Every structure is written in structure tokens, then in C-alpha cells.
Amino acid sequence: MSPAALETKLLCxxxxxxxxxxxxxxxxxxxxxxxxxxxxxxxxxSFVNLVTGVLKPTSGNIYLGGRDITPLPQALRVKLGLVRTFQISALFKRLTVLENVTLAIAEREGTANDILRPAGHRRAEIEEAFSLLEPLGLANEAMRPVTELAYGRQRMIEIAMALALKPQVLLLDEPAAGVPPGETGAIIDTIERLPAGIAVLFIEHDMELVFRVAKRITVLVQGAVLVEGPPAQIAADPKVREVYLGESHSQ
Amino acid sequence: MTAPAADAPDRKADIDAFARRHKFRWTEALPWAAAIACYFTFENYHALGAQIFATILFALSLDLLIGYAGIITLGHAAFFGVGAYAAGIMAANGFHEPLSGLVIAALAAGIAGFASGAIVLRTSGLTLLMQTLVVAALLQELANKWTSVTGGSDGLLGMKIDPVFGVFRFDLFGNTAYIYCLAVLFLGWLAARNLICSPFGRSLTGIRENAARMRAIGAPVERRKIIIYTISAALAGVSGALIAQTTALVGLGALSLGRSGELLIMLIIGGIGRLYGAFIGVPLYMIAQDRFAAVDPVFWYFWIGLFMIFDGVFARGGALGVIARRRGGSPPQ
Structure with a gap:
């Protein structure tokens, strides 16, 4: 048995x-x-922040592929393949879409420590960035500053940047938050098409997205796990209906 | 979805454009052409010219911090002063060779930058601003009290500088100083330009734009900040050494808050985060200062104050910011 992609034990x-x-x-x-x-x-x-190292846990441990990463700083966790996106788009807004993605690639490759050669010499990294943007339909906007793109498109850049880091574990913090209803479809498609080898954990309020994509659901209430199971079980669980789903899903 | 076949040529052009975005442009030769032309047209102002070049280097080092890495500071004179005193103390104590003086100044200022940066860069915003200010104030007080080495408030006197390469003697008219400072500025500019175009430099821009996001893509943000702080301090130290060597004088003013603040004003006038802001703001300010000091020495600060208000209201982003907006607007890179 190989260890789980990500595991937390008694995390507080x-x-x-x-x-x-x-x-x-x-x-x-x-x-x-x-x-x-x-x-x-x-x-x-907070859970995502604990797992990624933004917050230090009061107690408990975090394991990535069986390795205890609790004491590691954020940057090292990313190097080990633990990558996140943000609830509110956290991009380099004044820079171009392409620059956003190449910054991530340069960090993954370690070339960002190179102080001597011009960034443009890394042609392979630029081509790779395009190959990430292309399937997301962002390639035609690659040369534009992020601020000029619609919010839904910016959410896709978040995902492109995360993929540029070649994650083992991908944490998506409300990938569809703030996206107009008509554009969530593209986000769902993107998440569904993520490489099968990546373990994906996503936080989401959009129940359409949750029940379409998730094979397993964990319900968190007041900082503790209320229940965990496959979608059908969660949808039928009376405790979940009571605290969370509300009347609209209970009929 | 558009057909990939139709996109392919565009894509190649985009990749080429992006790969070549840091190529030299002909406009980048203008400051150097102007500097050489001024050598022949303003023969009586070579001494001022040398001061201007050294100060441009100082402003350039500040631009690396504020404009590129987003590290705000009001104590950059600390490193200018350390460099000036390092070069000055050497020259006043029997070690007169100028180029090794620059190297020692860079090392001393770099060490001061690394040591203080490792502490103050843990903070940000106003706290950081205050901490940088305090570092400069501490060093100034040290220089003030340590009279046996620094000369205290009288300044460091008795410096003697050998000719450059043993040939070019520093003359009263500043002819050698002009070329010497220009050459060192050129090397410093090459290094700074190279740095900001490198992947490391791009990552600094990322840190300026959004440090939390840089951490989330695995960047060691704190380490990168300390590295650029050290490099910037070393460049500021070279600038201080240039002024010390070419004027044969170092005073407490080299470490003062006034020096830091004035530098910031010069950089703002030119434009922050555009590499060439220093090349516009510093000459504008220093030439105006020279002229005003001749005509109306008392009122000089009134005029510069008025100018800054005007600049803040009508010319946000400095001279280069205004030019960029007129040409369709590109934000600082």
C-alpha cells in the first residue's frame, strides 16, 4: 500500500x-x-492554510505522500508538489498572463535563482507556458495584462499557474467563487479535465460543481469533520441537510 | 475554440516577442550619448557631472529595491555612507589606489546591507520604513562618536587618491572624475539591467506585485529580498565611494535622513521601477539645485516642494510614467 497523497492527523x-x-x-x-x-x-x-504552511498548526501533523511536512516552510511544500489556488484571484495583475505562468515555471525549474542570463533565453519555459494556456483557451490573451481579462478568465489563470508547478496534490480554494453563472461551466470542464494522476481537493459552495466533480466529500462544521463519504451518502445525510444544504436540496 | 493551424504563426510571433522583450532598444543609448556630448559642451561643469553620475548610480540602486522588489526604505544613505567612509578611511590611511577602494566600499556596504537586511526585512510597510531609518541613524551616530577614525562632525579629511590605473590623475576641473564616474555608472547600469531582466529579477517583480502569491508558487521570498537588499547596498556603497574619492571629503551628511529622502525625491521625479528614472530625475534635480543655489540659495526647498506637489498631481509615475501613458500606457515592469 502506497501512502495517501495527503493526510492530516489530529490537526488543530x-x-x-x-x-x-x-x-x-x-x-x-x-x-x-x-x-x-x-x-x-x-x-x-484555514484548513488549506494549515496544509500549505501559511498557518502553523497548534498541534497535529501533516503528511504528504507519507512524509511528515509539518515543520516545512511553504516554499518547500510547493517544491514537494503541494500546490494551491486562492479563493480571491491572487495573480500578478499588472503583468501579462504569460508572465504569470512563466514566473511559476521558473520557480519550479529553479531558474528563478539565475541572476545573470536574461529571462528570454529560457525559450522552452515560454513554450511550455503556451502549452499550458492553450488547452484552457487562454493562449490568445497570453500577452495581455491580467487586469484586462474577465474575472472568470482570471480564475483559469490561477489553475494554469498551479498546473505549471506540476503538482502531486492540488488544493483549489473556491475555484468558481465570484464567477458569473454563465462562466462556471468552463471552470467545471477545466477541473474535470485535470490530469488523473493529480490528487485534487477543492473547497466549493457551488453544489453543481461539487456533485458533478467530487467522488468523495468531507463536510466541515465549526472546525471539525462532521461527516465524510461519497456524494450520494452526503446528500442523503440528515445531519448535513440540517447544518448545511438547506431545504432546496432536501426534497 | 479556434483552429490550431490558424493560431500557430501568431503563437510563434508571441513567443519571439516575449523572448525578446528585454532586448536593447536604441533609446537606451541616449543617456550615454548625452553624457559624452556634455563632456565636450559643458567643460566647466565636469565636477558637477561626476557627482550626478555617482548619484544616478545611488538612485539606480534604490530603484532596484523600491521599483523592482517593492522594498520601501528611507535609510538607503546608510549604505552610501558606509561605502563613502570605507573608501575614505582607506584613502586617508595610506591605501590610495581608487579601484580597490571601490571594491572594498562595495564589500563593506554589502555586508552592512546583508546584516541589517536580515533583520529589518522581516517587517514590511511603515515598520520597515522606520527600521531602515533607524539603521541609518545608528550608523550616523556611530560615525559621529567614533572621531578617531571618521573625524566625527568635522568630516574625514586628508584623503589622498592615486591616479586611476596609475595614469589618470584626479584634477581640479573634474575631467578624470567625470570619465571615472561615468565608466563606473555604466558598469553598474549593465549589472542592474542584467539583473532585472534575469529570471531572478522577474521574480522580484513578482514579489513586489504579490509576495503571498510568490510564496504559493514556491519562491523563497525572504531569501530573495535579502539578496537584492545586499546587492543594492553594495551598489549604493560604490556610489558613496565615488563621491568620497572624487571630492576627497566624507561628512556625516553622507549617512543622513536628508540624503535618503532627497534620493527618493529624485527617483520619484524620474519615475520608479523603470530603470531609467534615475537617469532623468537625478540630473533634473541636481542641475536645478545647482542653478537655484546660485540664484536663490535660501528659497531652493520652496521651489522643489512646489515642484513635487505639481509632480504628484499632474505627473504620477514621474517623467517616465507620463511618457509611458502618452504612448498607450505600460505599467512599470
């Missing part, structure tokens, strides 16, 4: 008396399509 985080995560035992299998849902303030983004 509190700010003073406020516990944002309590005893979270979580397993993300290899190649998983796993959704993390829960009401606002359930601690979903």
Missing part, C-alpha cells in the same frame, strides 16, 4: 480561545477528486 489550530480547526483527521487518496464543503466560517480556508 486555535487563535486564543477560538478553535478554527479541531482534531482534523483527513485523508486525500492518490488521484482523488475530493470536495471540502461546509457553511461559512467552518474553517475550510
Amino acid at each position: 489550530k486555535s487563535f486564543g480561545a477560538l478553535a478554527v480547526s479541531s482534531d482534523i483527521n483527513f485523508t486525500l487518496e492518490r488521484g482523488a477528486r475530493h470536495a471540502l464543503i461546509g457553511p461559512n466560517g467552518a474553517g475550510k480556508t
Whole structure:
């Protein structure tokens, strides 16, 4: 048995008396399509921040492919293949789409430490960036500054940048947040077409996206895991209906 | 979806354009052509010219920090001063060779930059601004009290500088100083330009735009900041050494808040984050200062203040920002 792509054991985080995560035992299998849902303030983004190293846990451990990464800084976790996107687009807005993606590739390749040669000499990296943008339909806008693109398109750049880092584990923090209803389809298609080898965990409020993509769902309430299982089981669970899904999904 | 066949030629053109975005443009030769032309047309102003070139190098080093890495500082004179004192103390104590003086100044300022950067760069925003200010103030007080070495408030006197390469003697008219400072500025500019076009330089721009995102793509943000802080400090140190060697004088003013602030003003006038802002802002400011000081020495700061207000309202982004907007607007890279 090879170890899970990502695992947390008794992960806790509190700010003073406020516990944002309590005893979270979580397993993300290899190649998983796993959704993390829960009401606002359930601690979903805090969980992502703990796993990626933005926050230090109060106690507990995080394992990436069986290796304990709890003490590692954020940058090293990325190097090991743990990559995230952000709830609110966090891009280099004044730079071009292409520059955003090549920055990520340069970090992955370690060329970003090169202080001597011009960046343009790395032609292979530029071509790779295009090969990432092409399937997302972003290649024609590659030379434009990010700010000029519609928000839905910016969300796709987030995914392109994440893929540029060749992740083993991809954490998508509300990939469809803020996207107009007509454009969510493109985001869902993109997530469905992600390489099968990548273990994907996504936080999402859009239930259409969750139930279409996820093979497994974890429900987080007040910093703790309420229930976990396949979508059908979650949809039928009375506890989940009560705290989260509401009447619209219960009929 | 469009047909890939129709896109392919475009794509190649885009890749070529992106790969060549840092190629030299003919406009980049203009400052150097102007500097050489001025050598022949303004023969009585060579000493001022040398000061201007050294200060451009200083402003260039500040631009690397503020304009590219997004590290704001009000204490950059600390490294200028360390370089000036390092070169000055050597020259006043029997070691008169100028080029090795520059190297020692760069090393001393680089070490000061690395040591202070490792501490102050843990903070950001106003805290960082205050910390950089404090570092410069501490060094200034050190220079003030350590009179046996620095000369204290009287300044460091008795410097003697050998001819450059043993041939070109520093003369009263500043002829040698003009060429010497111009040559060193040219090398410093080449290094700075190379740096900002390199993948490392691009990553600094990424840090300026969004440090959290750089961390999320695996960049060691803190380490990169310390590296650029050290490089920038070394360049500032060379600038200080140039002024020390060409004027044969170092005073406490080299480490002062005024020096840091004035530099920032010069860079803002020219345009921050565009590499050539220093080449426009510094000559404008220093030539105006020279003229005003001759005509109306007391009121000089009133006029520069008025100019800054005008600049802030009508010329955001400095001279180069205005030019870029007129030509369709590109943000600083």
C-alpha cells in the first residue's frame, strides 16, 4: 500500500480561545477528486492554510505522500508538489498572463535563482507556458495584462499557474467563487479535465460543481469533520441537510 | 475554440516577442550619448557631472529595491555612507589606489546591507520604513562618536587618491572624475539591467506585485529580498565611494535622513521601477539645485516642494510614467 497523497492527523489550530480547526483527521487518496464543503466560517480556508504552511498548526501533523511536512516552510511544500489556488484571484495583475505562468515555471525549474542570463533565453519555459494556456483557451490573451481579462478568465489563470508547478496534490480554494453563472461551466470542464494522476481537493459552495466533480466529500462544521463519504451518502445525510444544504436540496 | 493551424504563426510571433522583450532598444543609448556630448559642451561643469553620475548610480540602486522588489526604505544613505567612509578611511590611511577602494566600499556596504537586511526585512510597510531609518541613524551616530577614525562632525579629511590605473590623475576641473564616474555608472547600469531582466529579477517583480502569491508558487521570498537588499547596498556603497574619492571629503551628511529622502525625491521625479528614472530625475534635480543655489540659495526647498506637489498631481509615475501613458500606457515592469 502506497501512502495517501495527503493526510492530516489530529490537526488543530486555535487563535486564543477560538478553535478554527479541531482534531482534523483527513485523508486525500492518490488521484482523488475530493470536495471540502461546509457553511461559512467552518474553517475550510484555514484548513488549506494549515496544509500549505501559511498557518502553523497548534498541534497535529501533516503528511504528504507519507512524509511528515509539518515543520516545512511553504516554499518547500510547493517544491514537494503541494500546490494551491486562492479563493480571491491572487495573480500578478499588472503583468501579462504569460508572465504569470512563466514566473511559476521558473520557480519550479529553479531558474528563478539565475541572476545573470536574461529571462528570454529560457525559450522552452515560454513554450511550455503556451502549452499550458492553450488547452484552457487562454493562449490568445497570453500577452495581455491580467487586469484586462474577465474575472472568470482570471480564475483559469490561477489553475494554469498551479498546473505549471506540476503538482502531486492540488488544493483549489473556491475555484468558481465570484464567477458569473454563465462562466462556471468552463471552470467545471477545466477541473474535470485535470490530469488523473493529480490528487485534487477543492473547497466549493457551488453544489453543481461539487456533485458533478467530487467522488468523495468531507463536510466541515465549526472546525471539525462532521461527516465524510461519497456524494450520494452526503446528500442523503440528515445531519448535513440540517447544518448545511438547506431545504432546496432536501426534497 | 479556434483552429490550431490558424493560431500557430501568431503563437510563434508571441513567443519571439516575449523572448525578446528585454532586448536593447536604441533609446537606451541616449543617456550615454548625452553624457559624452556634455563632456565636450559643458567643460566647466565636469565636477558637477561626476557627482550626478555617482548619484544616478545611488538612485539606480534604490530603484532596484523600491521599483523592482517593492522594498520601501528611507535609510538607503546608510549604505552610501558606509561605502563613502570605507573608501575614505582607506584613502586617508595610506591605501590610495581608487579601484580597490571601490571594491572594498562595495564589500563593506554589502555586508552592512546583508546584516541589517536580515533583520529589518522581516517587517514590511511603515515598520520597515522606520527600521531602515533607524539603521541609518545608528550608523550616523556611530560615525559621529567614533572621531578617531571618521573625524566625527568635522568630516574625514586628508584623503589622498592615486591616479586611476596609475595614469589618470584626479584634477581640479573634474575631467578624470567625470570619465571615472561615468565608466563606473555604466558598469553598474549593465549589472542592474542584467539583473532585472534575469529570471531572478522577474521574480522580484513578482514579489513586489504579490509576495503571498510568490510564496504559493514556491519562491523563497525572504531569501530573495535579502539578496537584492545586499546587492543594492553594495551598489549604493560604490556610489558613496565615488563621491568620497572624487571630492576627497566624507561628512556625516553622507549617512543622513536628508540624503535618503532627497534620493527618493529624485527617483520619484524620474519615475520608479523603470530603470531609467534615475537617469532623468537625478540630473533634473541636481542641475536645478545647482542653478537655484546660485540664484536663490535660501528659497531652493520652496521651489522643489512646489515642484513635487505639481509632480504628484499632474505627473504620477514621474517623467517616465507620463511618457509611458502618452504612448498607450505600460505599467512599470
